[in-house]
Amino acid sequence: MSTPFEPGAPAGEGFIPLCVPEVRGNEWTYVKECLDTGWVSSVGKYVTRFEERIAARLGVGQAVAFTSGTAALHVALLLAGVGPGDEVVLPSLTFIAPAFAVRYLGAWPVLADVDPRHWQMDAEQVGGFLRQGCRQEGGQIINRATGRRVKALLPVDLMGHPADMDPLMELASEFGLTVVEDATESLGGLYKGRPAGRLGHIGALSFNGNKVITTGGGGMLVCDDQALAQRARYLSTQAKDDPLEYVHCQVGYNYRLSNIQAAMGCAQLESLDDYVAAKQRIQGAYREGLAGVPGIGFMEQAPWALSACWMSAVLVDPAAHGQDSRGLLGALHGQGIQTRPLWQPLHQSPALAGSHNLGCPVSERLHSQGLCLPCSVGLTPSDQERVILAIAAGQGGGSRAA
Template sequence: MQKIVDFIKMSFNTKDFIPLHEPRFIGNEKKYLNDCIDSTFVSSVGKYVDIFEEEFAKKVGSKFAIGTVNGTAALHVSLILANVEKDDEVITQPLTFIATCNAISYIGAKPIFIDVDLGTMGMSPDSLVEFLVKNCEINGNKCINKTTKKTIKACVPMHTFGHPCEIDKIKNICEEWNITLVEDSAESLGSYYKGKHTGTFGKLAAFSFNGNKIITSGGGGVIVTDDEALAKRAKHITTTAKIPHPFEYVHDEIGYNYRMPNLNASLLVAQLEQLEKFLENKRDLANKYQEFFKDIPNIDFIMEPENTISNYWLHAVLVKDISQRDDFLSFTNSNGVMTRPIWKLMNELEMFTDCQKSNLKNAKYLEERIINIPSSVRI
């Protein structure tokens, strides 16, 4: 274990404490932030919101981008736009951050958990097909769960740690079963599957700019879509559904105070300018980790899956011997190197224990063995 700690500290060129993933503000962040403050437009109206949305859409190859206050809000609204309603069901994966299931639950819908693939850590297309064939039928152009009699409206796969899942196969399955595909791309800015950016396969997608993401505004998110009508409605309901007017306050439906403040957007415009540099830096670290862990018995470094370019947001290793995991975590954290286990499976949390699920053997295998190691951009 000491060898691992020494290598990580050498890679970051420090003997001090190394966090898991800290932000880097090395560009125009202070310049744009001061400009935003001087303009007095610090809330949800301001030029940086417009600039960010335009530049982000270009970056990922979508037609529209709508900034939100955080990634969970982006996913919540995306599901509303996908016509998910109370008592509907949404297929997702158990190996994900809680925000995925929280967004589903805010609507009053219920998640169904489908197993992941070992190679991607994302939703398994084979498990998805198996579940649908066994449990569902198409009735009146709706996907009906024969067990619960409820409608499955959406499917939310997640690109785990920035590694794309087999999203094209999932898209085809969703189209066959009349299920709307909404990508949880919170972790995957800068990641590509077969040459196409994540978040552009589904009808809608959500990205996150939390403080630990590859670019950050402290808090922030964005919805992307190619559907102009959905983009306009996203802007409308994330700004309290207020009808535009010089002075009247009229709202035409239940809306949300979810729009991204101009302050956050000013940071993101500067962070986007650094994205390619960040991606290159993180890929270099991934290559160093891969080479190092080749010589460490019973520990594999997680590399990008086939047909993908990963952003390597969070680097991860798989400890083959379960008994080693806690020793790894205890030793590294006690010696100034922050490491963390992967999330507890969603179906094991009290709120979701009664949710329908497929055989989750791969998700459980990964939950017991995956460890995140320091992943910050090195300066």
Template sequence: MPRIYLSPPDISPNDHASVDAVLTSNWVAPVGPALDAFETAVAKRVNRTHAVALNSGTAALHLALQILGISAGDAVVCPTLTFAASANPICYLGAEPVFVDSEAHTWNMDPDLLEEALQCRQDIKAVIVVHLYGQCAEMHRILEICSRFEVPLIEDAAEALGAHYRGRPAGSMGAFSFFSFNGNKIITTSGGGMLLADDNAAIQHARYLATQAREPVAHYEHKSIGFNYRMSNVLAGLGNSQLADLDRRIQTRRAHFNAYQQALASLPGLEFMPIVEPEAPNYWLTCLTIDPETSGCSRDQLLSALSAADIEARPLWKPLHQQPIFKDTTCYGGAFATRLFERGLCLPSGSSMSLSERQFIIDTIHSAWAKSAHK
């Protein structure tokens, strides 16, 4: 059996046709009708009024922070259990990240610790909340806390396109929100991202900054420092066909989660990521934790067994407060995220994964448990 990847791109004949149509039109520059259509379609999908397509989710976060006026001397809250790209743009602007631990119900930012951070730090000028692995954070409390402290909220929905929270789409709730369309996400443009808001002036300013801050005159005129952050029309063509297939991808990944849970839940010491609203996540990745004392099998032993079977699985995100670059950064809490990292992993969850591949993964995990029981 060929190697089974964690979350590979899912490319269909419709994707080929969509990209070919863009190439045939010769609209290959960083503007064009496919780009306009992609921005409109994503904004409509998540109930936003304005959007700008960019070359990465990281670029989107960088622009959001810059438009909010974040600079040296400011602090910005970010979850500790996330990818480094959720914190790096804070540092681009010379500001200080302040990390907050996760809570047990969703593995996302702990609202109590967020409130504690805002009470203790007067220099916090923004909050970034991450919807981890396709499940939304406890947004009703986080929104209320941010509103009470008058601190703008940015939704890092990079992993959560198509997810919902109490009926509201992921990416519809913060002052700004953004998605990633990297190759491993639920839909892909190979590389790319999108910044969204209901503030037209803010998104137009982001569009201006993302196109090298070029002034609207015939010659090249610049009054601000800009960035080369725009998505190309070709990649947007791929995004349009991928977005049209989003609901099927969510259903397929949910089916993977349910099948894993049904087949593996009886194994001692194994627990799946808790799901608060079963119909709400996009199930980007199926995640679980292993208690080595109960199971006799550690996280790393299972990773080794899967790797030996040519199955890609990965640990959960290493908490940012444990990363060498952020070792001196303040973190409120941290023990829960550390425990998740030490015990947690992600299983292959791609929407192109076959039923036989999924069964092979399940059989490999059962085999690993059986071997550990005989040690």
């Protein structure tokens, strides 16, 4: 499905982008210090400080900085023992990065649906799959349909809203699986009062340019297990067994975040609470401003979640709204307002052909009806009002603005 513009296309005056970074704190000071002192690469005080502060923020024992969330997921899965021919269960409705991390290891995604209210991986369907769709063999869980070993669960905190982790953790302990929480969208969110990112056995964060806080590009692996974190550090720095003599006993990766990026991360982290509050306010204003507009719906906030509201999205019911989500996308684009559909469900992705699909009708509906709205931390109330009025005016047969 094509959209009438590419993200990052030149923006004219009055253009409202989907989601751009907010840089307004100590970024320049900290980065300048790296440049002035020559500590620009993957060792330096800011790497250590960024790790310590993320660990403290999440209340987790260990944090290891990576070049990206995808790299953190790759190593997290490797640490979970995922290998060639294994399977990892993840939601079909997500950005594709976690599935690619699975494929980097020669393993295969098992694609589960999301629940229609909160859009998170459907724990009931996953439980059904493990109970009825798998058999136990020599202490391993074997997918009856593919004959492959199921090794891990990879829930994604979609749109910044934590997945329902307790039932997934119960399934993991019942079936001996590792849970890698993809919290790349949910930093600052809470699940039953606990910070997103620390809810599984291993968590992955992202500091990509469009995330709640950014280092330009970057990620973090978090866990409580010191030995695991040590191994993550070793693997992400080319697996040096003797750094002086350049002895390497296994394949490593060049996945370590630079000190410059970490310096930016430290500065961004100082604003995390403000940024999350801004994102939550923006989402609240959409919910309020679009309440009662025919054919416009939202993801429900689960009672157990406090969403970081990384991304705000609406569902467009074409029959009630008078146009479908792509029609509305085009209409908004014509007014200089950037929006974006939700991700193509992964069970429909040609890049993942051969993955096991548990049946994902909800993901398909959300994909066809979903539209992500401008939600930059710096979105002004007047620009947001423009978006709300444009959506309301886009409905068949009337206008909220009238």
